[in-house]
Amino acid sequence: MHEIYRTRLDALGESWRAWGELGESLTDAQWSTPTRCTGWDVAAVYAHHSVFPLVMSEPPPLVDAAAAGQPLTAAEILRRFNSPGGVAHSMAETVAEVAITDVGRHTRRELVERFAQAGPPVIHRLRAAQPRLVLPWPASGGVTTLVEALRIVLMEATVHLLDIQRALHYPPAVPDLALADTARLLAEVASAVEFIEAATGRSTDSPLPVLR
Template structure:
């Protein structure tokens, strides 16, 4: 279940945050201009953001995007938010580390996240909501996006800190992330390349 996978991933973030020595937060990552502190801060508000989502009003009956892959494909299109907003997203993460303590950011996964997950288990995850003005999608599909981000950005930090991967993301978090990323690719090209029948470019599918 998506909530179990998300809970597992968030526990991994909490454990990393609690165990990391102060000096290692400034370790540069493979993302240009981002250190571990910035990556952690960028994703730290995910639990609180999703808490607001599950309490939001239901949008129109028919979602604009039938699943997480189609929404991601829209966001990743040339000129889309993933391209035009990249610098502002990085800058916001940097500012967040200046305005808040790392202890507060870690608490988002250690304390806030379990409360949010417990609330989610009482909610209808098939409801639609407005995804930042880009269109509507089911809450459950938005959770798949949040899980993908948790896995990808954990790997960013793990690579910088020389931690074992997949580590706490092993199992359902990684499997669901792989399925989501594969779903973004052109299906015919993906099958042909994956089976060695063609060499046309498929990756990357995500900025």
């Protein structure tokens, strides 16, 4: 468990560093480039994901682990979110509005500095945390563990970094550890039988996509 946790922290630190370095190089035109996230330009994607280093800078809310029930895995949370009527659908417009509004309130420099300034202290602090620490996950209706929450944040960092690189016609450049962990997580979200049979060419009924 501790090795998996450390690996995910390493991957997240590398990913946030890539976000920061890419942001430093963007022109005004590139910041305004539309992405495949409908209605979001590059700046909006930066605003959306850069909230994570800020939120994670604060200590997590205290949870009575004994009363909270069985912690959800990252895959279980994502299945709930992306089920018909789940928050990935019901809150999509709200999430988009928050990101777009955030762009208007901050300079491009401030968005980039969230990764460069807030990111490293977050990674450093989490290295001393307990992977099995129980904490609430917003809108999930339950709790999860820190090691599983970290997995969702890493997936978000990976997918949205690819969104930006594709929008700018850059070759994919995401840390290998982040790609590997994200690929495993998305495979776990899918129906196992349907995924195996589609991946091995035994069925044309693909369970993908698993995320909105």
